[in-house]
Amino acid sequence: MFAVEVRDHIMIAHSLPGEVFGPAQGLHGATFVVDAAFFAEELDADGLVVDIGLATQALAAILQPLNYKNLDDLPEFAGKTTTTEFLCRHVFDGLAKAARGGALGQGGMRLAKLRVQLHESHTARAWYEAPL
Amino acid sequence: MFAVEVRDHIMIAHSLPGEVFGPAQGLHGATFVVDAAFFAEELDADGLVVDIGLATQALAAILQPLNYKNLDDLPEFAGKTTTTEFLCRHVFDGLAKAARGGALGQGGMRLAKLRVQLHESHTARAWYEAPL
């Protein structure tokens, strides 16, 4: 299996309701450094998993509506707890849709798997990985 | 598959008997930066793989008896060669026991897999990964 991975980041505010979150129940925030990995069984004729330019654009397009926002105010997250794990899945779903919808070009159609990883500090990160 | 990973570290002395270890046969030491990853197929109602606070405490509890120690002096490692790989498994076993024993809360019961990674320098690391 081949993979390519690109990195971007967002800076957001949010609160995490629920006793399990302790002091993170209050409004706080995070820088999430985001790694999106694209997997394919074989390379295309150009020796690529996917067009990195398109992949980078697709990731940026998914992150843009979150960046510099208070996630508690976004209608799409109403009633959701925007944990790091949850946000991994959110970005994954966006990339999966982009891949199937053609936004990653022909290479996007051949992808076997995606992994989205969010680093929240130098000591903690989360990821979601699944076949397409 | 979802995962969350937390980082801690230990500073230990040990020797590695056996010709294959060359100069590392003598008493020397290492800083091991330890990454413990917890995997689950689905998130819980709070949007979590596992309670990160409990996971961090469990990891610290496993590392504490090793930290600032000469591993050659620890009864539990008598007759063992404490390679980086071996120590990955040792920490894994401790976390698996913590998960099954309830020390990670309800989320610990649902874990599908663990991975324990030890970085021994900027150029070498090892890990052990297995289903629970």
Next chain:
Amino acid sequence: MFAVEVRDHIMIAHSLPGEVFGPAQGLHGATFVVDAAFFAEELDADGLVVDIGLATQALAAILQPLNYKNLDDLPEFAGKTTTTEFLCRHVFDGLAKAARGGALGQGGMRLAKLRVQLHESHTARAWYEAPL
């Protein structure tokens, strides 16, 4: 000149009023990975710049009131723009006070300089450095 540096981090929300901040004018947030460096011309009798345990505690004590908070709500920052640079200075001032006040032990009295660095992402950081 000798130096020792320790690392901690905070996760905060804030907004940055002023046209120059563009999209960061809205409420958003950041993980700040904080490096605090302590400088001394000579080592003490134990071969140390400063007691690292005390230095780590002093840094944690300064960061604790900010961690998991919305900085816009903190009275001490009323009317201030909590840029990364500003926060470097805030942490520096706290450490300088701790050093002069004896919270870093005898070693803290001998310090020549401090530097406080905040990493806000994998591509941007700020710092403040000054003699004591």
Next chain:
Amino acid sequence: MFAVEVRDHIMIAHSLPGEVFGPAQGLHGATFVVDAAFFAEELDADGLVVDIGLATQALAAILQPLNYKNLDDLPEFAGKTTTTEFLCRHVFDGLAKAARGGALGQGGMRLAKLRVQLHESHTARAWYEAPL
């Protein structure tokens, strides 16, 4: 599954023919930081996945003919597009041959899997991973 990983690097020139590569069609270059991971189901009698010394030598031997070279001039890459993904596979094939040929010692014979990862910048990397 156990794994150990070692790091090395190369500095090469190349061009990437094909419209998809945009400005990278011209002659340019890269530093590739290379991580080679060796996987085994069980540790050997010394508590190792593989002899790290031999693994490091095998990786260096594969990288040496590429280091400080213009890949466009190497006969073995004639007619090939030397993308990061392609080079991951090239190094993988070399390590697989070394493992099967005995250059990694007895441990090399027991390896279950290899992964070769090339970091091309602080924001992009690729890898190839397959069973042996």
Next chain:
Amino acid sequence: MFAVEVRDHIMIAHSLPGEVFGPAQGLHGATFVVDAAFFAEELDADGLVVDIGLATQALAAILQPLNYKNLDDLPEFAGKTTTTEFLCRHVFDGLAKAARGGALGQGGMRLAKLRVQLHESHTARAWYEAPL
């Protein structure tokens, strides 16, 4: 003294003529991860060293003519040896000119110092630092 630093990167080919360069005399290449640091004695009314947006654009504008190029072909480098140190100075000179010419806004006029750092691998980097 305050500082802010931003990161970008370039991927270039070049050769380094001169016996001292050994195998690097041939045409090869590098990824240079570039950190540009801007220093000021005091913050401006917005709590900033310099407008980070303008600083990032200025850095990108200086790097763009080098990125994806063979430096041996660039007229401006004719007769020069494009070592990492030399390129640090080249980027520094560009940023100094941008600062004095107003491209960094008012904040650029107040800058006390610049530092430009190029990381050529995980084990080597160079920098140039000077007052403005």
Next chain:
Amino acid sequence: MFAVEVRDHIMIAHSLPGEVFGPAQGLHGATFVVDAAFFAEELDADGLVVDIGLATQALAAILQPLNYKNLDDLPEFAGKTTTTEFLCRHVFDGLAKAARGGALGQGGMRLAKLRVQLHESHTARAWYEAPL
């Protein structure tokens, strides 16, 4: 001022006698990732601060007698407390001697300053920096 920096590492055992060291009084160990920085006001005719090959060899030669050793057993450290700060100075002194003695070539004679940095974990490091 120009600088170049190279990285190496050592894995050692030691104990730190003195109440201030708490649990580190016992025999334990560390991986020290070592960054040695060489500073010069001007570049030489080849565009270099110093011959990186010679600098790397000089650093390795200083580290070799410490690597895979118990520092408590080394005669040269008898009666010394081998703190991270102390070891920075030890490596600095070795490099200063190498520079003045000609082991770094002509470039070594022109050096204005050295800095030696030891990273002991992902959260702590120390350095020593002085003019030559």
